[in-house]
Amino acid sequence: MSTLNSSNIKTLEFDVLVIGGGGSGMRTSLELAKSGLKTAVVSKVFPTRSHTVSAQGGITCAIASADPQDDWRWHMYDTVKGSDYIGDQDAIEYMCSEGPKAVFELEHMGLPFSRTENGRIYQRPFGGQSKDFGKGGQASRTCAAADRTGHALLHTLYQNNVKEGSNFLNEWFAVDLVLNKLKEVTGVVAFSIESGEVAYLKAQATVLATGGAGRIYSSTTNALINTGDGLGMALRAGIPAQDMEMWQFHPTGIYGAGSLVTEGCRGEGGYLINKDGERFMERYAPNAKDLAGRDVVARSMVLEILEGRGCGENKDHVFLKLDHLGADVLNAKLPGICELSKTFAAVDPVYEPIPVVPTCHYMMGGTPTNIHGQAFKISSSNNDYIPGLFSVGEAACVSVHGANRLGGNSLLDLVVFGRAAGLHINEALKSGGGVADADKDDIDGALHSLNKLNESTSGYEVSSVKRELQEVMQNYFGVFRRGDYMEKGVSALADIREKIDNLHLQDKSAAFNTNRVEAIELQNLFEVAEATAISSLQRTESRGAHAREDYPDRDDENWLCHSLYDPTSKSLGKRKVNFEPKQVDAFPPKIRTY
Amino acid sequence: MISINIYRYNPEKDQFPYMQTYKFEQPKRDIMVLELLNQLKEKDPTISYRRSCREGVCGSDGMNINGKNGLACITPLSSVH
Numbered sequence: 323m324s325t326l327n328s329s330n331i332k333t334l335e336f337d338v339l340v341i342g343g344g345g346s347g348m349r350t351s352l353e354l355a356k357s358g359l360k361t362a363v364v365s366k367v368f369p370t371r372s373h374t375v376s377a378q379g380g381i382t383c384a385i386a387s388a389d390p391q392d393d394w395r396w397h398m399y400d401t402v403k404g405s406d407y408i409g410d411q412d413a414i415e416y417m418c419s420e421g422p423k424a425v426f427e428l429e430h431m432g433l434p435f436s437r438t439e440n441g442r443i444y445q446r447p448f449g450g451q452s453k454d455f456g457k458g459g460q461a462s463r464t465c466a467a468a469d470r471t472g473h474a475l476l477h478t479l480y481q482n483n484v485k486e487g488s489n490f491l492n493e494w495f496a497v498d499l500v501l502n503k504l505k506e507v508t509g510v511v512a513f514s515i516e517s518g519e520v521a522y523l524k525a526q527a528t529v530l531a532t533g534g535a536g537r538i539y540s541s542t543t544n545a546l547i548n549t550g551d552g553l554g555m556a557l558r559a560g561i562p563a564q565d566m567e568m569w570q571f572h573p574t575g576i577y578g579a580g581s582l583v584t585e586g587c588r589g590e591g592g593y594l595i596n597k598d599g600e601r602f603m604e605r606y607a608p609n610a611k612d613l614a615g616r617d618v619v620a621r622s623m624v625l626e627i628l629e630g631r632g633c634g635e636n637k638d639h640v641f642l643k644l645d646h647l648g649a650d651v652l653n654a655k656l657p658g659i660c661e662l663s664k665t666f667a668a669v670d671p672v673y674e675p676i677p678v679v680p681t682c683h684y685m686m687g688g689t690p691t692n693i694h695g696q697a698f699k700i701s702s703s704n705n706d707y708i709p710g711l712f713s714v715g716e717a718a719c720v721s722v723h724g725a726n727r728l729g730g731n732s733l734l735d736l737v738v739f740g741r742a743a744g745l746h747i748n749e750a751l752k753s754g755g756g757v758a759d760a761d762k763d764d765i766d767g768a769l770h771s772l773n774k775l776n777e778s779t780s781g782y783e784v785s786s787v788k789r790e791l792q793e794v795m796q797n798y799f800g801v802f803r804r805g806d807y808m809e810k811g812v813s814a815l816a817d818i819r820e821k822i823d824n825l826h827l828q829d830k831s832a833a834f835n836t837n838r839v840e841a842i843e844l845q846n847l848f849e850v851a852e853a854t855a856i857s858s859l860q861r862t863e864s865r866g867a868h869a870r871e872d873y874p875d876r877d878d879e880n881w882l883c884h885s886l887y888d889p890t891s892k893s894l895g896k897r898k899v900n901f902e903p904k905q906v907d908a909f910p911p912k913i914r915t916y
Numbered sequence: 917m918i919s920i921n922i923y924r925y926n927p928e929k930d931q932f933p934y935m936q937t938y939k940f941e942q943p944k945r946d947i948m949v950l951e952l953l954n955q956l957k958e959k960d961p962t963i964s965y966r967r968s969c970r971e972g973v974c975g976s977d978g979m980n981i982n983g984k985n986g987l988a989c990i991t992p993l994s995s996v997h
């Protein structure tokens with residue numbers, strides 16, 4: 323294969339490029355296609371195979387179906403508290419107040435929600451939900467389509483995109499961002515997985531909607547394709563990442579397999595037990611019990627295991643008990659969970675408890691953006707944008723989840739901010755906004771790492787370096803963290819960097835070369851892992867999902883802020899958290915108990 | 917040892933698709949066909965197939981396994997071997 327450069331690859335031009343065909347990307351593209359802009363959705367898998375398809379439990383939103391008194395302000399309060407007070411309150415307010423509109427839109431597009439007896443959308447209780455600002459007990463606020471909400475949502479969005487005429491570049495893999503001399507983003511270089519053809523995809527606005535990166539850990543609920551490509555591209559281009567130390571470990575990953583069983587199981591009345599059959603969450607969270615924040619439940623489980631009350635031969639997991647709900651409830655409300663447990667744990671929840679263990683699930687951090695999806699750059703004010711670049715969904719950090727996401731809030735984040743970014747880009751482009759062209763050197767620069775990989779004749783093997791990386795992250799940056807361990811992790815990563823820069827691409831063929839895809843994914847995983855490691859080591863406190871044994875307390879004096887990782891200097895700065903919602907008074911930080 | 921025949925085709929080189937045989941140590945625990953493919957791919961990176969969710973939800977890895985269509989990620993090796 324000859325060296326790629328701007329003159330031997332073709333250019334495909336669009337008004338807007340959306341990199342990612344998951345829930346966030348397709349909600350963005352839907353808005354843009356409706357407005358008549360020439361929009362392309364680029365997705366490395368067929369869009370309905372994006373990870374959003376796996377979302378189970380539902381989409382949390384105060385639509386006041388289960389409880390006619392429900393109020394978006396209560397949802398906002400829960401989300402702020404859940405975030406351990408580093409979620410931006412302007413963004414959380416926007417999400418919770420605009421949410422009902424976005425959910426009813428989905429309903430009208432045809433999303434087949436489960437229904438109550440009187441025909442309204444079914445809502446189930448989820449963790450961290452309350453009525454009346456924490457004073458009125460457990461709320462039921464998560465709108466569900468059985469336990470296949472993401473599947474229903476993604477297929478609904480795909481159909482509506484087809485209807486509105488979005489262009490799809492299916493099984494195209496985006497490699498790197500193209501930036502011009504003004505440091506504006508002008509598109510990406512990408513290749514068709516099917517044919518191997520490389521192209522410069524040029525646009526006035528580029529939206530990163532590439533999802534999470536759970537595959538930096540060896541045990542994760544995430545799909546194999548969740549490799550943080552958008553974030554990797556951004557970091558390689560010198561664009562910062564925010565709150566990367568904040569990774570959610572979901573309490574109920576199936577032991578051994580990592581597949582998720584939804585929090586909806588506990589919402590429907592299931593609970594966790596230790597080897598003595600004790601419902602241990604009653605000790606750790608007397609009020610919310612099994613429906614406390616995910617970080618709280620995950621830590622309690624690890625403590626039970628560490629104190630010798632784990633289940634099984636190695637006492638290294640606990641059980642999720644569902645059998646008391648009865649076969650009818652389980653088959654009607656949690657059919658997917660029953661199937662998954664039979665397949666991956668060889669247990670039928672109608673009769674036996676499911677073995678579960680906290681498992682890496684969600685990336686709260688990401689490319690920092692405002693509520694319109696505009697990506698921030700590093701500047702003295704921390705509030706300057708990168709022209710041409712947007713990000714939405716799990717890849718972005720708006721930040722509505724802060725240090726800990728509440729269940730069901732991600733799907734809401736996808737559709738609310740996907741829509742918001744679409745609206746903003748439409749207005750901006752129609753009123754003359756846009757970016758200048760990139761020149762030959764800019765495009766050649768973006769092709770550099772692909773060329774290097776294509777021309778490699780020796781070096782390190784992708785699969786073994788990936789395993790090494792995942793083990794470092796699993797061992798040193800898990801549920802509980804410690805400075806001295808994390809230092810070891812950071813130095814192990816520094817050694818792995820050398821291997822990442824010298825991978826050997828063994829397969830050089832053009833058509834459907836997944837060796838090439840996996841090599842680039844590994845490079846992206848590494849960028850995300852390094853950002854995570856350095857941010858984790860430097861945030862010297864415990865907050866939300868970031869729990870340090872050497873700094874067990876929350877430190878509002880020094881750390882009531884976002885961390886902002888600068889990939890160029892590999893150093894950590896800070897960014898202010900927004901405490902200025904527009905329609906309500908800000909919720910001041912309080913001690914977080916459940 | 918078990919033998920696995922995989923349908924291969926590289927349009928740049930091959931005039932026709934063909935079956936290639938791989939030998940594989942019988943795994944100690946029952947694994948899914950997808951995991952078997954992943955392990956084979958570590959040895960021969962030119963093997964290609966689609967996969968995403970690895971839990972039977974997305975449909976990427978629909979394939980014909982011993983004459984039956986199925987999703988490799990939820991087909992236990994024991995059920996086909």
Ligand SMILES: Cc1cc2nc3c(=O)[nH]c(=O)nc-3n(C[C@H](O)[C@H](O)[C@H](O)COP(=O)(O)OP(=O)(O)OC[C@H]3O[C@@H](n4cnc5c(N)ncnc54)[C@H](O)[C@@H]3O)c2cc1C
Pocket residue numbers: 341342343344345346347364365366367369372373374375376377378379380381382471472494495496497531532533534543544545548551552582584683684714715716717729730731732733734736
């Ligand atoms: C098992 C599971 C269950 C969950 N359940 C819930 C739930 O019940 N409720 C809830 O709110 N949240 C849930 N979540 C979280 C939520 O599903 C995800 O955060 C969300 O779906 C992410 O959507 P997204 O649009 O950001 O990205 P994704 O859906 O992951 O899509 C990413 C897209 O980017 C594309 N892409 C990535 N890299 C490239 C590249 N290099 N080139 C081209 N395309 C690329 C992919 O092809 C894909 O189309 C769950 C998560 C998991 C793991």
Ligand code: FES
Pocket residue numbers: 966967968969970971972973974975976977978987988989990
């Ligand atoms: S990989 Fe998704 S169905 Fe098998």
